Amino acid sequence: MQALNNKDQVYYEAFLKKDHKALDQYYRENYERFVASILKMRMGDIQIAKEIYPECVTILYYNIINKKLEWPLQSRLFTYLMGVAKNIIKNKEKSSYARKIISEEDMQKYDKAFSEIAFYDYQDKAKAVEKLLDLIAEPCKEILKLFYIKEYTAESVSHKLKLNSEGAARKKKFDCLKKLRSLMKENRKEIKKYL
Amino acid sequence: MDDALFEKYYERELEGEALKAFEESLRLDENFVIAYKEYAQSRQALQSLQMKATENRLKDISLPITNHEHQHKRRSIIRNTAIAASLILFICFSYLINKGSSLDYQRLADNFYEKPINPAIKSTDAAENIFTTAYTLFDSKDYSKAKEAFRNILNRDPENMDALEGLAHCQYQLEEWEEASRHFNNLYKHHKNIASKENSEWMMILIALQKKAEKSSLMEMLDPMLNESQHSYHFKAKKLIESL
Numbered sequence: 001m002q003a004l005n006n007k008d009q010v011y012y013e014a015f016l017k018k019d020h021k022a023l024d025q026y027y028r029e030n031y032e033r034f035v036a037s038i039l040k041m042r043m044g045d046i047q048i049a050k051e052i053y054p055e056c057v058t059i060l061y062y063n064i065i066n067k068k069l070e071w072p073l074q075s076r077l078f079t080y081l082m083g084v085a086k087n088i089i090k091n092k093e094k095s096s097y098a099r100k101i102i103s104e105e106d107m108q109k110y111d112k113a114f115s116e117i118a119f120y121d122y123q124d125k126a127k128a129v130e131k132l133l134d135l136i137a138e139p140c141k142e143i144l145k146l147f148y149i150k151e152y153t154a155e156s157v158s159h160k161l162k163l164n165s166e167g168a169a170r171k172k173k174f175d176c177l178k179k180l181r182s183l184m185k186e187n188r189k190e191i192k193k194y195l
Numbered sequence: 196m197d198d199a200l201f202e203k204y205y206e207r208e209l210e211g212e213a214l215k216a217f218e219e220s221l222r223l224d225e226n227f228v229i230a231y232k233e234y235a236q237s238r239q240a241l242q243s244l245q246m247k248a249t250e251n252r253l254k255d256i257s258l259p260i261t262n263h264e265h266q267h268k269r270r271s272i273i274r275n276t277a278i279a280a281s282l283i284l285f286i287c288f289s290y291l292i293n294k295g296s297s298l299d300y301q302r303l304a305d306n307f308y309e310k311p312i313n314p315a316i317k318s319t320d321a322a323e324n325i326f327t328t329a330y331t332l333f334d335s336k337d338y339s340k341a342k343e344a345f346r347n348i349l350n351r352d353p354e355n356m357d358a359l360e361g362l363a364h365c366q367y368q369l370e371e372w373e374e375a376s377r378h379f380n381n382l383y384k385h386h387k388n389i390a391s392k393e394n395s396e397w398m399m400i401l402i403a404l405q406k407k408a409e410k411s412s413l414m415e416m417l418d419p420m421l422n423e424s425q426h427s428y429h430f431k432a433k434k435l436i437e438s439l
Binding site for chain 2: 054058059126129132149174184
């Protein structure tokens with residue numbers, strides 16, 4: 001048990017540092033257990049489990065990065081992951097499965113975990129933002145993607161886009177972010193529901 | 196308004212006096228709040244794309260086929276084999292009828308369907324239906340029938356941990372403490388699922404409470420939960436100790 005918690009802590013700290021290798025490892029390690037739990041809890045079938053797994057792990061990862069989930073945890077990381085899954089399935093309204101009574105305690109546990117989840121439904125929002133980014137001309141679009149999605153350093157961005165200096169890259173970054181903000185203002189009606 | 200400053204605050208990089216000053220501005224300056232809110236919204240918008248990119252990257256990682264998928268494939272094979280076997284038997288019955296055999300075909304057919312074709316039938320969809328029935332019975336609080344349903348599954352598949360868990364919970368509801376306790380103990384020792392293990396541990400404590408066990412032995416059982424803050428029943432164990 002202690003070993004498991006230590007492992008949770010190792011992953012937690014690695015995720016905080018945005019360690020992609022740790023994320024990949026966690027993803028591989030917990031896949032079978034996740035699918036088994038979805039089936040066991042009768043939350044969905046294999047297809048649903050496989051479909052939502054990447055989304056669940058992504059939310060877990062970003063909730064740690066954004067410190068919505070802070071150490072010491074009130075549950076295991078996996079319990080939290082199942083809480084996310086429960087929420088996603090509920091949102092998708094795909095679950096016609098009855099609750100398995102012997103897992104009532106588990107369900108309460110997941111409910112508890114769910115109450116701690118600052119759920120971030122990024123799927124629709126991402127689509128809306130993609131449309132907005134299409135309205136931004138190059139190189140701004142690329143700069144925003146490199147800085148904020150791929151998390152390049154200013155040095156790498158200036159090198160990749162052949163800018164004069166890191167400072168120039170940073171300045172352009174803020175200019176482009178301003179453009180995005182003004183676009184968001186202009187399109188407030190369309191994207192309001194996602195913000 | 197300074198985006199660089201907003202970024203530092205958003206990234207939680209501001210410290211000390213700078214952080215205090217920033218938060219003071221957030222409290223007192225309405226325009227500052229609006230500007231920061233807009234900045235944060237744009238960052239959140241971009242983060243949604245980043246999350247989508249992460250999700251796509253994870254999807255690209257090849258994952259092993261799970262045991263469940265193997266089971267699913269195996270079930271299909273078994274189901275098809277069972278259908279083929281049924282057809283062959285049907286043809287045989289038809290042949291015997293035409294031959295004027297004295298067999299009681301209805302009885303034979305009944306027996307045929309009552310008994311599993313072979314032990315492998317445990318993993319067909321029929322077994323899943325029995326599971327669903329068992330859980331439905333449990334849901335409707337018909338614990339005796341649910342117990343029998345879980346027992347039927349165990350007769351076919353003695354190592355089915357889910358059925359054993361169901362049986363133990365039925366026995367708990369039926370106040371068959373000894374049997375329930377024995378099964379939860381087995382589940383605690385052999386179940387691979389940690390949530391089930393912890394649940395069994397907790398159920399054994401509940402049974403001990405029902406059996407009016409001595410405080411010292413209860414304390415002994417609760418000890419691992421109390422020492423382990425990540426245990427699913429840690430808080431419940433704490434509350435229980437307080438009430439003892």
